[in-house]
Amino acid sequence: MEIVNANSASLSNLEVFKHLQKIKDSKRKHRGQLATITYETIRYLENTPCADETNESVKECLKALAPFNLNKTEMLMMINSPPITALEIQLMVEESEERLTEEQVQEILEIIVRYFPYVVMKEADEEDNESQE
Amino acid sequence: MFLLAEMKNVTRILPEQFHMKLNDAIAGELNEKLANKVVLNVGLCIALYDILSLQESYIFPGDGASHTRVKFRFIVFRPFIEEILVGRIRSCSQEGVHVTLGFFEDIVIPPTALQHPSRFDENEQAWVWEYDTGDGNKHDLFMDAGEIIRFRVTAETFNETCPAGPSSMQETQESNENKIPYLLTGSINEPGLGLLSWWKNM
Incomplete structure (x- = not known):
């Protein structure tokens, strides 16, 4: 076996999730460890925000984020784990304090809420559960 | 965290197929x-994405x-350096905090x-962040197994x-058992990193 290119493209969690689900749903019998790794990876991914994303919401969100001059990996992180606080944006974006104004950070958070509303809803749910306990 | 790797191979298909x-x-x-499987300097292989070309058999x-x-x-699976990931604590030991993503455990x-400052609590077998509350008191934040x-x-x-080879078989077998093919090292020494519950109400 020969590696032509170890990194020919990046995939978002959503793309991987969809592809693995197709494999899982195909009736064919899988030999080796394919079934194990698909099952485990799907189990991880279905607990991440990507389970509620759609191709359209991701595309639209990327378009909306374009004016902020984020690089490719930063965009990818925004899609894979949409930030809901300014602190999370600070973690994802290198030197965010110099590159983004406070208003821009707020704008990004609003964009995320617009395209991935369930991220915020889920967070609220969890807090409810905790207070009940 | 996922990417596509392009590879070439000569694949042998048995007559029964x-x-x-x-x-x-x-x-x-x-x-x-x-x-x-982990491929050296490529990452943990998950599943075939597509076939680009087939030549004559x-x-x-x-x-x-x-x-x-x-x-x-x-x-x-190969996260880039500096990527932010979310996982679950598998265990704590003197060597640090071991994290799992379910399908990948060597973090x-x-x-x-x-x-x-953090310390290792021998009784609880957990790392503890001695959070300074600002008034001279310390608040112990435990990092228990299972936490996100x-x-x-x-x-x-x-x-x-x-x-x-066979000459060094015995010793290599032993060292191979402890060898981790692909190990990720992480850090949580920035605000916003660590247990999700620490930063909930910010």
Whole structure:
């Protein structure tokens, strides 16, 4: 076996999730460890925000984020784990304090809420559960 | 955290699979060979993404199987350095905090990369962040197994684990057992990193 290119493209969690689900749903019998790794990876991914994303919401969100001059990996992180606080944006974006104004950070958070509303809803749910306990 | 790796291979298809479509037979063969395996300097292989090209198949004298040159792309788990990931704490030890993603378990956050100041609690077998509340008091924040944790990937280490010759068999077997083919090192010593519950109400 020969590696032509170890990194020919990046995939978002959503793309991987969809592809693995197709494999899982195909009736064919899988030999080796394919079934194990698909099952485990799907189990991880279905607990991440990507389970509620759609191709359209991701595309639209990327378009909306374009004016902020984020690089490719930063965009990818925004899609894979949409930030809901300014602190999370600070973690994802290198030197965010110099590159983004406070208003821009707020704008990004609003964009995320617009395209991935369930991220915020889920967070609220969890807090409810905790207070009940 | 996932990417596509482009690879080439000559795939051998046994006669008993000749009733299948060539594409399906090769896809099955590649998945069996690579799924859930670490390829050196590539990452953890998850599943075949697509086949880019197939060349003519050959049959060699003395072998009933067909051999086909194939170019394909595989889904690989390999987070980039500086990526922020979310996982679950598997266990704590003197070496640091061990984190799992479910399908990948070899992630360690060394003691020097924990929130400062942290100590290891021998009774609870857990790391504790001695959070300074600002009025001279300390608040102990435990990092128990099973908790959800957000961390930054700071380094990756690939180890060759191929079998060695018979002369050094015994010692290599022992060292191979402890060898981790693909190890990620993480850090949580920034605000916003660590257990998700620490930062909930910010």
